[in-house]
Amino acid sequence: MLHFLQIEDLWQPYVELFSLTLKKLVMLKEMDKDLNSVVIAVKLQGSKRILRSNEIVLPASGLVETELQLTFSLQYPHFLKRDANKLQIMLQRRKRYKNRTILGYK
Template sequence: MPAALNTQVPMNIFATWEVDCSSPTCVPRQCSLTLNKLLIYMELEKEVRGVVISVKIQGSNTILRSDEILLPPSGQVKTDLVLTFSLQYPHSLKRKDNTLQILLQQKQRLINETLGGYKTLAMGNINMAELMLRPLQGGQMLSLNSTITETSAHVAEVSISPLSSQPMEVEDSTWQAGPKASPALVTLIIRLAMIPGSGRTKRRRILTLGSPKSSPKE
């Protein structure tokens, strides 16, 4: 039976960064989730004195991490959490899934000093495309399976509620072309203008923020 830790761990972890949505089949979205319980069933390695919970989108180098959660001597634990993660991600409309990964990690240590690296002990996946089609009703228990053993052993579970993926507002996105301007409504018009007395022409670039079908008057 996992040991119960009575202390909650309240954290609100969020980040904003440039979302690369240059592809027409990619849309920027905001993922928000709250973890409210952690259960570790398998006794971890002896040197594991604490764990962190991390969240990332598969294929992304950006990762959000909680503070370290100290474990009892047995290594097994059942504790309440108040961990809220919020991250922006590019949602691909062509891929079959856009996977949210929840990781149970250990800080790498050497002679009682904490190094910058992390070792992933277990991981669980959530298909964000399926979440958009069937939004999460109530809570969900997600299994975290071992990543360091040959067999995918059931190491831990986290309780998630709520979990959502929402479209980002254009004016809040960092990939927009200008203030409150959608890239779809930005038109670059190149006109040829005669250079007086030279018999040559030059190009004039006119950037408009209206409908692509409209053009500025001369």
């Protein structure tokens, strides 16, 4: 069932808000030795918008078990159902350019 609002004779779907809180990051597999930090990225499958956390510094051992206090909030149209509502949670490394971080790009 679809819910619509009538605003000035335009029909628009309700916008829903989805919140996700991550409290702990555990990496059970050792990462590459050259990987010293990661970023957690969250997106809905049908959306182009990606939300990213700040960098999380990894210890030299490569194994991680750290407490987090991350909250992501995503808005999505109410009519998205079934397969379009898949949430992707990704670990990404920061893109580097000749050992320098590119400003504005994670």
